[in-house]
Amino acid sequence: MAKKNAFYAQSGGVTAVINASACGVIETARQNKKDIGKVYAGNNGIIGALREELIDTSKESAKTIAALKHTPSGAFGSCRYKLKSLEENRAEYERLIEVFKAHNIGYFFYNGGGDSADTCLKVSQLSETMGYPIQAIHVPKTVDNDLPFTDNCPGFGSVAKYVAVSTKEAAMDVASMCETSTKVFILEVMGRHAGWIAAAGGLAAQEEGDAPHIILFPEIAFNKDKFLKRVKSTVKKHGYCVIVASEGAQYKDGTFLADAGSVDAFGHKQLGGVAPTLANMIKSELGYKYHWALADYLQRAARHIASATDVEQAYAVGKAAVEMALEGKNAVMPAIVRGKGKKYKWTIEEAPLAEIANVEKMMPRDYISKDGFGITDKCREYLAPLIQGEDYPPYKNGLPVYTKLKKVMVEKKLKKKFKV
């Protein structure tokens, strides 16, 4: 069998450690040059393949590739572009395979969440029927932590650490001034569908009474009265109240708090953001002085406070993906499997893509406390190992040194252009 090249692409929202997976893929491929050719990366993700915009990673130095391990964001560019179903747009898949064929690509490493697992599976299947079989391996990544099979998802641990540390720090700030100033602080975090990230805020509480006092999960229907009562009793008891709210917090009927449009004291409808919605609610009903923060991209880009465990796992899934490909595997994903013992241990095992694609893993109900406002010990046991360890990037002049790629493009071979 002639030596094939590989294609790697980043998909969807980027993370603090997705480039560590890229590093794992590229370094492992480089260590297996006798079996694997060059690694081409999609410029801006899968649309780079459709447009035949391939970045030749062999033009990047070993030092640059190594530096990907501590560089956040998507170094090759990512995209929010979900391929349609085979029935709806078979031409897209065919184009992908044409491009792969033109560049002698036999391995497809797709670094993303649930949608990209689905794409990966379809590429594997269709390439087979088109007579140009490609080994498609999905490299897991998502801050949402919602992929099945894998114990956790690379990217999540670092957001979790950021949220836990930030909650702890801001809560100390509020506690030290609550006598005469802010009584309620709200931190809005990511998680439109699942409360994993909000749950991580719960790790900040290490002793009874510690903040956060309230966590709002998308999984638990928001009850305004119950919420306000809890805020009030918390302020009475502790002098202040810290809330971590998932952007996906919603009413029983599925309306997101962020879209619900609470009305402020002036009768103006307040739009956008769970945090300001809650803040207005608290101000008008309880009269407490409040502050709120919206971490937004800061949380998923925060490589400066990445979890060492997360970095290691992100690298490991990239490495394992290449090793699985070399073992002849196809339509699989390297999954993180947690050991049984008390001490946290993990291994990488393969999981079949057919059972992963388009399945979302929600927070189990027994990870959320009975009253719906906190996490249980079981959840804490699950989350705690994922934020372990610090893995600081190098610094120069007070700023982290993150790498930039040269991005040398591979010469196009196809005459046909493809409009994306």
Place this chain on the structure above:
Amino acid sequence: MAKKNAFYAQSGGVTAVINASACGVIETARQNKKDIGKVYAGNNGIIGALREELIDTSKESAKTIAALKHTPSGAFGSCRYKLKSLEENRAEYERLIEVFKAHNIGYFFYNGGGDSADTCLKVSQLSETMGYPIQAIHVPKTVDNDLPFTDNCPGFGSVAKYVAVSTKEAAMDVASMCETSTKVFILEVMGRHAGWIAAAGGLAAQEEGDAPHIILFPEIAFNKDKFLKRVKSTVKKHGYCVIVASEGAQYKDGTFLADAGSVDAFGHKQLGGVAPTLANMIKSELGYKYHWALADYLQRAARHIASATDVEQAYAVGKAAVEMALEGKNAVMPAIVRGKGKKYKWTIEEAPLAEIANVEKMMPRDYISKDGFGITDKCREYLAPLIQGEDYPPYKNGLPVYTKLKKVMVEKKLKKKFKV
């Protein structure tokens, strides 16, 4: 002269390093036990003195006091409580001095910004006229960086580092996805009156074209047309646009953007926050997909990414305050003085409180670029040294180990209560 005790209090908004100053004060006092008695700290700042709620810091172990150096927030509690003028409420000052007298306090170390410098001065003056002279030393602290005489203010360097690092990381995230997703990202930072913190975001730009592309300062009148034009041209040129906006950004007539109430696409008035106001403006006029973050307390509490220079200076001003007191100084503030050479060097010198109180240091116009949207090289030279060096706190189980005090209260000696 009988050995006198000292009183220390934290004032106003806390910072990531105000406890490092406390550490400097207490450790230095402990090293001079033959000349200085116990250090009592105000519970929740100056109101602790008014209420005769004094924390006996001698009950805290050397290890705990040392750990203050890496603990954010106000460990003894702070307050937003400005003493009225002597004419308006002489009783308050008299109460302070009564409490100090009752506890044999001869040194007053007040750790705060402009207002507390003023209080400090008045305590010095009034104690003299009341026949119980107290040496009052102001220990500078403010993230706003607006105190005169001192080259910079402890607390600012760490916020500056947080903002610069966060801007850099979020900008990389946006850049890697702008092809198909978010085009404009806005980070709202503190600074109601002065643009120092927003300016620090400018340090993230290390090469031509780097983010942030636009900085909005309170010092420069906001011009909507000019702003939108710049956003548009930046997106056209770079594919994305990153904006760092000071919460104090304002129109020519002094109206804050945050209060201006822009109207969204649904005709609803949008209240609160510069970032959402700008985002709505951009969405409705240019149609770009946007994201925004509001760092709020996260920025000033972020001890995990503190500037080592800032930590060192915060400690040094605390230490110097005690040394000045022991030299018999009164009504002074240890100020940070920058050396003249190319290499950044600093020393601590005394500055007279009479000339500090109630003076605000604004950004010089030549620190802001001609077009009003960026910082000049001169500003960069000023800011860059202040974010140098990392000073990580210890970690356990993935979280920083911040210290908690026992807060043993000194027995009250005065019969009269004072209502605050």
